[in-house]
Amino acid sequence: MRRASVTPPPTEPGLSRLPGPRSAAGRAAWVLGSCSAVLPALVAVRWAPLMAFDEAVARACHRWAVAEHGTTRVVRVLTDWVWDPLTMRLVCVAVALGLAARRSARWTAVWLTAACALALLLQHGLKAAVDRPRPVWPDPVDSARQAAFPSGHAMTATVVCGLLLWLLHRHGAGRALRSAALALAAVSVLGVGVTRVWLGVHWPSDVLGGWLLGGTVVAVAAAAHQRWSAPGRGPVRESWSPQAP
16 A cells, blocks of 8 residues: 655745754854853952953053054944944844834744843843952043943844844845845944953953853844744744735
8 A cells, every 4th residue: 555645834934944952043052051151150250360361451452542542432432322232222123113013023023122131131130240340440541330241232232133143044034135244243243342342341251251141142032933933832933025914
């Protein structure tokens, strides 16, 4: 007797690559989460090699910032306006509102907003828990409030850029658009970290902590979206096709 062939049902746009139990996002979440747990512990106990590295890099950057007035002015504009956490969050809000306007993408709008809110809560919680003092200089070129670890600028840029890049990839954006977005995100995430150390308001490990924690939030959020969007698991399965209502 011949066995009847079974044709798998067609998948919806943007869901052709559903995660397995060991998805890339899940693995990234474990790796980044582990690193994100170790670094705050090293900062809290003031691990000598890390403190020495932070001190050496911070002092060198501060000397350059004091000497290079023009560069420092440009850096302040970038960090205070272009890569400021408020600017980044407004970009995220604009994207979330655009998604919410499409009935088929409202679940993703909620997901995006919740991920950014989680990152903000995690950032402030760790600042309060670690309570690391910021660098103090006799001739400061900038100032900042709150505790130093982690860098809010670095973490916010990583979260917003990472989530938006993942959405572009997940829903099949063109290669040219994804390449341009990746380049812009890389410049923003790396650039904002450099500006915070250059201006003497963060230690290098503060920035590294912001990158790691931001990457962890992105990986966890991506894994959650994949899991909840899988057939039979999540609240909705979305399509961003032009015909979607």
